[in-house]
Amino acid sequence: MAKILPFRAVRPTRDKVGLVATRAYQFYDQVGRDHRMAQNPFSFLHIINPGYKFQKEITGKQRFELVRNRYQEFKDDGVFIKEEQPAFYVYRIVDREKNTFCGIVASASVEDYENDVIKKHEDTLQDRETLFTEYLDTVGFNAEAVLLTYKNSDEIKSILNNVMSDRAEYEFTTTYRDTHHLWPVTDTPTIEKLQHAFASMNSLYIADGHHRSSSSALLSKNHSKNQESYRSFMSFLIPESELLIYEFNRLIKDLNGLSKEGFLIALDSKFRIENRGTTPYKPSKKHHFNMYLDGEYYSLYLRHSLRSFNTPLDRLDTHILYETVLKPILGIIDLRNDDRIVYVDGRRDITSLTDRIDNQEYAVSFGMLPVTINELKEIADAGLKMPPKSTYIEPKLRSGVTIYEF
Structure with missing residues (x-):
């Protein structure tokens, strides 16, 4: 049975979210990144690229510490707020081709990852695992969800549609013409219904984020198992029919x-x-x-x-x-x-x-x-691993919209 948990996300205020949200760091070249940072003081890129402030490329432990400092400054300035109570976050993206992705940002279980309830289809590199584990341990937060997929569920779809019938907390469109909506879910009955629906599933599958999930598992080994935040990692769960898989x-x-x-x-x-x-x-x-x-x-x-x-x-x-x-x-x-x-x-x-x-x-x-979802699942179920770069999978969430603190 799969376990998902609500968590108290740190997230931008409603008026700032469209300015804060960015693509993942590696999707920008230096020229594009610097242009966005020069034009937008609220961009999350200022946090994950702290060397910009000093006009210097900074790496390693020093960079991680500066990331933590920039993050704290955003919090001190009121750009970010922390949810008052644990929540799930229903997240919908409509891209420029009118593809719709709708899922749940939630906390997934490291124990499920370790016990192969959360199944993998790619190998990870130890050096990258170690580096990202050190990064998470230093900065104290994770801003990029692991993309998990599950078998289509009419029950979950009905719950999400009911949530989305209300006004979204966030609605913003990016310069790439993707429109994003987010609904925090804090009421206990809806949370319990979603947890029960996932508990009936034998498996979840990693679509994207093998290094993020493996690093979270390594991080949990370095901290007390009584600290629940270290026993989970932020995930975005969507039905397998909504994945777009490219070669x-x-x-x-x-x-x-x-x-x-x-x-x-x-x-x-x-x-x-x-x-x-x-x-x-x-x-x-x-x-x-x-x-x-x-x-x-x-x-x-x-x-x-x-x-x-x-x-x-x-x-x-x-x-x-x-x-x-x-x-x-x-x-x-x-x-x-x-x-x-x-x-x-x-x-x-x-x-x-x-x-x-x-x-x-x-x-x-x-x-x-492209690889099909059935091929991906068959390989994961058999405990096998695809060659690297076998799949390019969408959706890609924006960084900085929901942040998971340890």
Whole structure:
């Protein structure tokens, strides 16, 4: 059974929320980040990028301490308030394409994470876990929820619709034309109904935020188990039907010493290859791949003799590409750390790939269909792990709207 808890979020005042809320730090380049900070003194970027105040790049423990200081200043200035009583937060996003995401910001259980009630589909890096654990321990808060998904529930949907029939506490639109709404839920009957609905579920699945959840689990080991705030982590729970899952395309810097002809011959043992010329090609079936090489598009169809799969991971296209091309032909073993490979999420136009090859920045690109929610769940249920950058998943919550304090 899955356990979710209400918590006393720290959040912006209603008049400031649209100014405070930001995308995650890594989504900005330095020029864009500095521009936003220069124009907006309330941006949450001032907290997570404290070196801006000193016109200096600051890293490590010193940065973490300055983040804590900036956060306290926002609280002292009345930009943030703390909820008077524990609450769930119904959160709805309508993006520029009119996709709607509606879920619950809540506290999820570290114990559920440790006992595999909350299931994972990606490996984590120990260095990143350790660094983020130190960050959380120093700053004393977390502003980015782990995205969890659950099987569609008519009961939960009905409860959320009832909550959303009232006026939202927050309603703001970003410069990316996404509209955000938030409703705090503090009444005991509604909280208990939601908890009961989740308690009937055997599993929740991490869609995005493996390092955030693993770091929260590590943090809990460093503190007394009687401190409930350390035994939980902030999550955004949405039904699986509302997830948008995109592929990650692969850009490779070189052909590992092979000529174009030698590379195509090597591929021929694994795939039926068709040259599409200059006509863009995107696959329409699983185990079909697109490739762009030397100004031309190719379709690659995995040969039927190689379609004997023993596990859900064996059937996954990102794994197939790794086992048939990236590792044996191109010599890329470490998908996380090899600087010969770069990942580009599938939301972007195909020209974002082809231009970088035409400019000779990279030699070849590969694309495939997105992973499905069923594939994600099958791999997590089997205790297996996808290759890195197998999925790009939306929605992405704004930082600074709800903050979880330890």
